[in-house]
Structure formats: C-alpha cells, structure tokens
Amino acid sequence: MSTTNQHASGEESPDEHETALAAVEARVQAGLRKRTARARRAALGYPILVVVVIGLLWEYGTRAAGVPPFILPPPSLIAQSLAAHWGLLLNNGWATLVEILLGFGLSVVVGVPLAMALFLWPAFSRSVYPLLVSSQAVPKVAVAPLFVVWFGFGLLPKVLIAFLIAFFPIVINTAVGLESIEREKILLARSMGLSALDTFFKIRLPSALPTVFGGMKIAITLAVVGAVVGEFVGGEEGLGYVLLTANGSMDTPLLFAGVIALTVVGVALYLLVELAERLAIPHAALRQQARGGDTA
Amino acid sequence: MQMAAAMAPSGQVTDEVLIDIDRVTQVYASAGGAVRALDRVSMQARRGEFISIVGPSGCGKSTLMMIAAGLLPASDGTVRVGGRVVDRPQTDLGIVFQSPVLLEWRTALENVMLQAEARRLPAADAERRARSLLAAVGLAGFEHKYPHELSGGMRQRVSICRALVHTPPQLLMDEPFGALDALTRDQLVLDLQELWQSERMTVLFVTHSIAEAVFLSDRIIVMTPRPGRIAREIVVDLPRPRTLAMRDSAVFHAVSREITDFFLEQGVLRERAAGLSR
Numbered sequence: 001m002s003t004t005n006q007h008a009s010g011e012e013s014p015d016e017h018e019t020a021l022a023a024v025e026a027r028v029q030a031g032l033r034k035r036t037a038r039a040r041r042a043a044l045g046y047p048i049l050v051v052v053v054i055g056l057l058w059e060y061g062t063r064a065a066g067v068p069p070f071i072l073p074p075p076s077l078i079a080q081s082l083a084a085h086w087g088l089l090l091n092n093g094w095a096t097l098v099e100i101l102l103g104f105g106l107s108v109v110v111g112v113p114l115a116m117a118l119f120l121w122p123a124f125s126r127s128v129y130p131l132l133v134s135s136q137a138v139p140k141v142a143v144a145p146l147f148v149v150w151f152g153f154g155l156l157p158k159v160l161i162a163f164l165i166a167f168f169p170i171v172i173n174t175a176v177g178l179e180s181i182e183r184e185k186i187l188l189a190r191s192m193g194l195s196a197l198d199t200f201f202k203i204r205l206p207s208a209l210p211t212v213f214g215g216m217k218i219a220i221t222l223a224v225v226g227a228v229v230g231e232f233v234g235g236e237e238g239l240g241y242v243l244l245t246a247n248g249s250m251d252t253p254l255l256f257a258g259v260i261a262l263t264v265v266g267v268a269l270y271l272l273v274e275l276a277e278r279l280a281i282p283h284a285a286l287r288q289q290a291r292g293g294d295t296a
Numbered sequence: 297m298q299m300a301a302a303m304a305p306s307g308q309v310t311d312e313v314l315i316d317i318d319r320v321t322q323v324y325a326s327a328g329g330a331v332r333a334l335d336r337v338s339m340q341a342r343r344g345e346f347i348s349i350v351g352p353s354g355c356g357k358s359t360l361m362m363i364a365a366g367l368l369p370a371s372d373g374t375v376r377v378g379g380r381v382v383d384r385p386q387t388d389l390g391i392v393f394q395s396p397v398l399l400e401w402r403t404a405l406e407n408v409m410l411q412a413e414a415r416r417l418p419a420a421d422a423e424r425r426a427r428s429l430l431a432a433v434g435l436a437g438f439e440h441k442y443p444h445e446l447s448g449g450m451r452q453r454v455s456i457c458r459a460l461v462h463t464p465p466q467l468l469m470d471e472p473f474g475a476l477d478a479l480t481r482d483q484l485v486l487d488l489q490e491l492w493q494s495e496r497m498t499v500l501f502v503t504h505s506i507a508e509a510v511f512l513s514d515r516i517i518v519m520t521p522r523p524g525r526i527a528r529e530i531v532v533d534l535p536r537p538r539t540l541a542m543r544d545s546a547v548f549h550a551v552s553r554e555i556t557d558f559f560l561e562q563g564v565l566r567e568r569a570a571g572l573s574r
Binding site for chain 1 (some may be wrong): 333365367385387389390391393395397399400401406411413414442443474503
C-alpha cells in the first residue's frame, strides 16, 4: 500500500501515472461488462431452465403415475394438440382479440374523459363517485347472463363485459393521477397567469400520464378476462368458446392449448400497452418515477 | 447597505416602495381550535431591494410569501404591490420554491420557456433571454437536458431562470437552497447575487440560513416563532458585490451574532439540551 502511495506522490511521470490509472479503469470496466453479461445470461437462462425442468417432471411424472390424459395431459400431448388445432385457435383467437380490443378501447375512451369530468366537476364527482365505487362491488361475471338476454349472442355482450371490467382501474388511476399533482406546480401555473384550461392540459394531464398508463396495464389484463367470461356465457366463437367445447368433449389437451393461446394474446396486448407508454412517455426515468402511483 | 437611498441614481435600490405588507394576520381554522400563523405583520420592500425573511420553522414566513404572491388570501390585513391591492394571484413576479417544480417531460430550456408560453411573449426574444439566463448560471450546454439528467443544484438553477425569463420586478424565493449541499448552496448564493445585480429586481428571500441571509440581503427581517411577528429588521452594511471572504468580516459576524442571540433568547436555539444526562 505504502509503495503505491509513493508512486502516486511523484516518483513516476504524469504519463506513467495516467497509464497506471487507465489500466485500473480497464480492469474495473471489464469486470462490469462481465457481470452484466452474466446477469443477462442468467435472466434468460434460469427461467428457461425452470420451464424445462418442470416440463420434464410433468411429462415423465404423468406417465409414470399413469395419470389419464383427460385429467392432466403431458406437455407432449398439449403440443400435439396445439399443432393439430392451429387454425382453430388462430381463428377463434382473432375473434377474442377483437372483443378484447373493442372492450379495452371503449374503457379508455369512456374512462379517461369520465375521470376528467370527475376531477373538473366536484358536484358530479360527489354524486357519481360513490355509485361508481359501489358498482364495482357488483360481480360482473354474475351480470353476464343478463347481457346475453339483452344483447344476444353476438359481439356486443362480450365487448360490454370486457369494457365493464376494464374500465374501473382506468377511471380510478386517471382520477388519482390528476389529483396527486405537486401543489407547487399549480401555484406556479397561477403565478404565470396560465389559464385553467392550459394548466390542465399543459401541466396536470401530462403529470398524470404515468398513472393513467398504470391503470391501462391493469385494464388490458382484465379485458381479457371479460371477453372470455362473455364467451363462456353465450357464444359461438372465441377462445372462451373453444375452452368450453373442449371441456364438454373431455379434450383436455385442447383445453390446455386454448389456455396457452389466451396467455399469448394477453401477454402480447400487455406488451402493446407498454409500447404505447414508451411512445407517450419517452424517458424511462419518468415512467419509473410514477410506478408508486399505480393503484387498484 | 445604509447608503441605499443615496445610491438610487446609480441604480439598485430606490426609495419607491414596491411591496407594502400592512398588518397581515393569518389564522388557520382547525378541529383543535384556530391556529395563529401570522400576527399583524407589516413590512415594506423598496424597488430593487434584497430582503431576507429569517425565522424558525413554522413561524409563517412561507405563508407570508404566499400571501405576498396573492396565492393565499390573508385572514386580515392587506398587501399592496406598486400601490395596487393584491386580491388574486399576482402574475407580475417570479417564484422559486424549495423544490425546483420542473415539468419532467420538458427540457431545461422548455421549462424556462413555459413562463414565456404562459405569458405569450414573443418566442424568439424569450428563447434568446432564456438561453442567456441559463448560460449566466452555468447551464450553457445543458439546455436540452431533461430534469432527471440534471443534479439538484442544476434543477434549482433552471427554476431560477424560469422565474426571471420575463424580467419580473419581483422575485419571491421560498427556501430555494434548502435542499442542496453546502458547496452547491454557496455557488448558487453567488450566482443569485450576480443575477440580482444585473436584473435589479426586488427579492423576497425566505430562508432558515442566517449565513445566506446576511450574505445576500440589504435588509434582514427576523421573525419570532409562531405566531410569526416581525422581531427585528437588520440592515446589512456590507459593500457589493459581496465575496465569500466577507463571511469572515466583523460586520458579517456582528449581524449573524445579533440574529443568533435573538434566536437563543427566544428559545429557538438552545445551547444546552434540557434533561440530557450522561
């Protein structure tokens, strides 16, 4: 240690000093690169490893224990079913996707303006908000048959159920986002003589965006549930309908294949909302900072 | 600056009263009974004067600033600015809060320009001025950085530029350096003095820091603990521009001492912790 100190204090030339320092720098940087590479491999590798291990246990476990395929089919059978019913899943997946997107879209188009109205109009908020919250206590799944009675077996009841389930987190998150702005930002706007309208659109709404997107991410997963429930209750197409018919004919491998297809749809849509968030709020740091604002 | 009045022709402080706070009282209603925050506070600030308001936490100094800005109605008493009674948010000023209050989705320059947009100032002129203000506080080259890419001190500098871009006659600052580290504070205090000397606005500077108040002010207003009353007004007789070395001068020490002694007397500061035994 003492020799290094002596070196630093002057026996070596500035050039030598710089070279020595650069060597240390290179070593530290290389360490960082190695650690990030390892972390990246682990992030991808470990989950794959876990899936493979579970898959193998499942495959040979069910065979060894003699579990009949209609109770728990081994993964190989599910994969065969996926391959065999590829077209069926694709067609019905498309139907479900349309229901989800319409339901989710409707919940955004209705939910965000409703939250704005709740915020801007206190009397409206006081009268509607309690109703809104208590309406959430109504189990939507239980209302679904009623929708079939009213709207038949077509697209509409599914879209409405998806909408009904998805729209609540959007309203609540938007309202919370609009409400929870730093007080100083509003004081500042007033001292600038910014109009109420400009304050809302230039300051309050953009401040709320991360929280609004938090609500949308919850909403999109709920919209999937809503659409499937709608198909369960009364439908002739969609992945929910596939699940139901597979269940009726004891085709458990197809049941699993349907669940996998639904999961793919759900994850893809979630990633799509995340992409929209990235486009609307370009800076990761800003998205991060609002994570705590997610409610519901 | 005792020769403030005499200096008037050359620029900085004039005799003209710009801000006139007249027996302002603030009382908050609360479930546990009314809370007195300010008790008949009267003070005046002349055009171009730098005034600090020093007092313990909760003495109502921030409240006083809010009332002066018209952002909070006083329970009693009046504030006049340039002779006009303030009964709504004043727009003829710049405000700096303890936190920089920047819009996270706007760059440094865009944050400063918000002020110009709100006032519909000609964009090209305003941008030129915004850039020169940013440069004056050492942020040249950082115009297009977002707040999260800037340090705390840099963010507060942006907020000061935003408060000055429309050349307001008054600058109200509420503990603007309270959240910064000691070195950054020193630098910002120096920067602020320079801005003030070139802009010549009236400054109301609310602070906890006796040293900051003495360094920056023409006059220091010392407030009592709650309910806030004005206890002293101290003129700081140090030449301008002030240098860091002046913090070791006799005048600086005398003024700091006077304020510290007052706080000791009031029990705001205690030299021996009561009831602490080894």
